[in-house]
Amino acid sequence: MYAEDEARLLAEVATGESLERLVRRRVGGEPLEHLLGWVQFGGLRLAVGPGVFVPRSRTQVLVDVALEHVSGADAPLVVEVCCGVAPVGSAVLAARPDAVVHAADLDARALVHARTNLGPAAGVWCGDLLRPLPAGLRGRVDVLVANAPYVPTHAIALMPPEARDHEPHHTLDGGSDGADLHRRIAGEAASWLAPDGLVAVETGREQADTTVEALTRAGLETSVRFDDEVDGTAVLARRPR
Numbered sequence: 001m002y003a004e005d006e007a008r009l010l011a012e013v014a015t016g017e018s019l020e021r022l023v024r025r026r027v028g029g030e031p032l033e034h035l036l037g038w039v040q041f042g043g044l045r046l047a048v049g050p051g052v053f054v055p056r057s058r059t060q061v062l063v064d065v066a067l068e069h070v071s072g073a074d075a076p077l078v079v080e081v082c083c084g085v086a087p088v089g090s091a092v093l094a095a096r097p098d099a100v101v102h103a104a105d106l107d108a109r110a111l112v113h114a115r116t117n118l119g120p121a122a123g124v125w126c127g128d129l130l131r132p133l134p135a136g137l138r139g140r141v142d143v144l145v146a147n148a149p150y151v152p153t154h155a156i157a158l159m160p161p162e163a164r165d166h167e168p169h170h171t172l173d174g175g176s177d178g179a180d181l182h183r184r185i186a187g188e189a190a191s192w193l194a195p196d197g198l199v200a201v202e203t204g205r206e207q208a209d210t211t212v213e214a215l216t217r218a219g220l221e222t223s224v225r226f227d228d229e230v231d232g233t234a235v236l237a238r239r240p241r
């Protein structure tokens, strides 16, 4: 986006000295979305703010996979873990208002935005991975989506300053090979899935094999989806019927 476009957007949320302050912060490297208080995700304008991961367009791959998987189901149960501001759950709900959506993250700051984005009907839970989800969902989940942190620790220093300096490391850091959280999700996910239920995990293109291995070890039938349009990669893992 050109600087003039950014200036026009900032002028929509502030005027005078406040606007000048926002422009200075932007020039200092803060993500535009943190300053605006919103991010465009698919057709939605989602709430976001400082100290929180900004959803990327590549995560649309998880939305598409989830919607495809539940296309024939009534009131499907969809869970987003490591949800941040809950872009996937929000997009699923926008397309399928009959869906029952639950979202969880360990970051209470992100969950304030997730609650705004999802609206009052969704379940929003705070805690480690799947642990905070209501026990009654076990064995009933049609789709479990996760864009968990997957940047290898050593690669965080190579990220653009907007991410490296303004998105907390716990939103980026996936451990030495980037797949630490994926292995943990693989270890926990299967028992939450309904028969034929699906796990969809966003990965880097070059990391997909490691995540496939972890989910295959959990007894799930795996495949990989590449979406060149949004530059997204998702590992899919289905519980056999």
Ligand SMILES: C[S@@+](CC[C@H](N)C(=O)[O-])C[C@H]1O[C@@H](n2cnc3c(N)ncnc32)[C@H](O)[C@@H]1O
Binding pocket: 053, 054, 055, 056, 059, 081, 082, 083, 084, 085, 086, 087, 104, 105, 106, 107, 110, 127, 128, 129, 146, 147, 148, 149, 150, 170, 171, 172, 181
């Ligand atoms: C890459 S961000 C993605 C957020 C959101 N899914 C999105 O696409 O915008 C990863 C998220 O995982 C959360 N997270 C990291 N470790 C976690 C854990 N052990 N349990 C729950 N959430 C975790 C972070 O707080 C962050 O919100």
